[in-house]
Amino acid sequence: MEKIAILADTASDIDTKLAEEMGIYLLPLYVNLDSKYYKDRIEISPDEFYDWMRDSDSIPKTSTASPGELHDILEQIKNDGYEKVIAVSIGAHFSSTYNLFNMINIDGLKTYVFDSGNLTLSEGIFAIYAKELVDDGYGFDEIIEKLNAKKDDSKVFFALDTFKYLVAGGRVPRSFGKIGDALSVKPIITINPEESIFKLFKITRGEKKVLNEFRKIAEKELENVKDYYFYIGHGGYEGGIEKLEELFSDIIAGAKRNFEIQISPTLGANTGPGLFGFGFFKLD
Numbered sequence: 001m002e003k004i005a006i007l008a009d010t011a012s013d014i015d016t017k018l019a020e021e022m023g024i025y026l027l028p029l030y031v032n033l034d035s036k037y038y039k040d041r042i043e044i045s046p047d048e049f050y051d052w053m054r055d056s057d058s059i060p061k062t063s064t065a066s067p068g069e070l071h072d073i074l075e076q077i078k079n080d081g082y083e084k085v086i087a088v089s090i091g092a093h094f095s096s097t098y099n100l101f102n103m104i105n106i107d108g109l110k111t112y113v114f115d116s117g118n119l120t121l122s123e124g125i126f127a128i129y130a131k132e133l134v135d136d137g138y139g140f141d142e143i144i145e146k147l148n149a150k151k152d153d154s155k156v157f158f159a160l161d162t163f164k165y166l167v168a169g170g171r172v173p174r175s176f177g178k179i180g181d182a183l184s185v186k187p188i189i190t191i192n193p194e195e196s197i198f199k200l201f202k203i204t205r206g207e208k209k210v211l212n213e214f215r216k217i218a219e220k221e222l223e224n225v226k227d228y229y230f231y232i233g234h235g236g237y238e239g240g241i242e243k244l245e246e247l248f249s250d251i252i253a254g255a256k257r258n259f260e261i262q263i264s265p266t267l268g269a270n271t272g273p274g275l276f277g278f279g280f281f282k283l284d
Contacts, residue, residue: 001137002083002084002139002140003081003082003083003084004082004083004084004085004086004134004140004143005025005077005080005082005084005085005086006023006024006025006085006086006088006127006130006131006134007024007025007026007027007073007074007077007085007086007087007088007127008024008025008026008027008087008088008089008123008124008126008127009026009027009028009029009064009065009088009089009090009095009097010026010027010028010029010040010041010264010266011029011040011090011094011095011097011119011120011123011264011266011267012026012088012090012116012119012120012121012123012124012127013120013121013123013124013233013261013262013263013264013267014026014121014124014127014128015041015261016041016042018259022128022131023131024127024128024131025073025076025077025085026041027065027069027070027073027097028040028041028042028065028069029062029063029064029065029095029097029264029266030062030063030064030065030266031044031049031060031061031062031265031266031269032060032061032062032063033049033052033056033058033060034056034058037063038265040264040265040266041264041265044265046235046236046262046263046264046265046268047236047262049236049265049268050235050236050268050273053236053268053272053273054236054273059165059269060265060268060269061269062095062265062266062269062270064095064096064097064100065097065100067100067103067104070100070101070103070104071104071106074104074106074109074111075106077109078106078108078109082109083108083109083110084109084110084111084112084140085109085110085111085112086111086112086114086130086140086143086144086147087101087111087112087113087114088114088116088123088124088126088127088130088147089101089113089114089115089116089123090116090118090119090123091115091116091117091118091119091123091191091193091196092115092117092196093195093196093197094119094196098113098115101113110140112140112144114126114130114144114147114148115196116151116154116193117151117191117192117193117194117195117196118154118156118191118193118196119156119191119267120156120233120261120263120264120267120279121156121231121233121259121261121279122154122155122156122191122279122281123154125154125229125231125279125281126147126150126154128229128257129146129147129150129229129281130143130147133146150281150282151193152193152194153281153282153283154193154279154280154281154282155190155191155221155279155280156190156191156277156278156279157188157189157190157201157214157217157277157278157279158188158189158190158233158271158275158276158277158278159186159187159188159189159204159207159210159214159275159276159277160186160187160189160271160272160274160275161186161272161273161274161275162272162274163187164272165269165270165271165272166189166198166270166271185203185204185205186203186204186205186206186207186209186210187200187201187202187203187204188200188201188202188203188204188210188213188214188277189201201217207243211243211244211247214244214247214248214277214278215247215248218248218251218278218280221280221282222251222280222282225282225283225284226283226284227256227282227283227284228254228255228256228280228281228282228283228284229255229256229257229258229259229280229281229283230248230251230252230255230257230258230259230278230279230280230281231258231259231260231261231278231279231280232244232245232248232252232259232260232261232276232277232278233259233260233261233262233263233276233277233278233279234262234263234275234276234277235262235263235267235268235271235272235273235274235275235276236262236263236268236273236274236275237273237274237275237276240275240276241260241276243276244276244277244278245260248278255280256283263275
């Protein structure tokens with residue numbers, strides 16, 4: 001049996017406890033708050049981060065890890081007895097992390113970098129899926145083939161309170177912000193994994209309509225899908241999780257695995273507090 005490790009960055013929203021339980025290695029990214037850098041989920045928790053955002057007029061910034069930090073993790077993986085590693089990365093157009101993963105080579109450690117084209121747990125689910133394939137005895141090349149075949153099967157949909165942070169980070173056109181401010185709407189955003197970009201899925205008015213739209217999306221996407229993973233998440237909006245639990249109770253119950261997450265600081269820096277949404281990974 002091949003000795004294969006799975007590595008992901010913290011934009012995957014795999015929390016440290018789950019990573020430890022599953023044996024997934026995590027590379028912490030950074031969030032910059034008023035010129036002070038913090039390791040995502042290591043030196044600052046999501047709760048601490050969203051509290052800071054509510055109290056600050058500043059726009060947070062983010063950065064990837066250093067080559068030295070990645071080198072150290074890969075050396076640790078090698079020292080732990082692994083011969084191969086599959087690194088699951090946040091979409092290449094969202095971050096330079098994908099390029100960083102491709103920069104470092106460790107003698108005696110064969111590496112493959114998978115560009116998820118995505119973020120949050122819609123990235124992380126690829127690492128979870130890959131680790132389960134490792135545990136089931138699949139080989140390195142087989143796992144890579146399966147990951148690439150599933151790239152369009154991991155999706156996320158979320159609603160924002162404001163376009164302010166996406167616009168400030170250059171993630172969407174400034175015209176998006178003008179639409180939101182003028183109409184007082186709640187935009188529903190998804191990700192186009194082929195291009196690794198935010199995509200405006202629909203504009204809604206009011207949270208009730210957001211929830212109705214969420215339900216329609218999930219029912220349509222998962223129609224006739226037998227096996228799937230499902231998750232709900234929020235960024236500084238715990239009330240949203242309660243509403244999603246009620247909205248998706250049957251879908252959650254039918255999932256092969258389900259997760260509840262809080263959006264990490266490095267992602268929340270681009271979306272702001274008040275985000276909530278869901279995602280899924282189609283297995284069949």
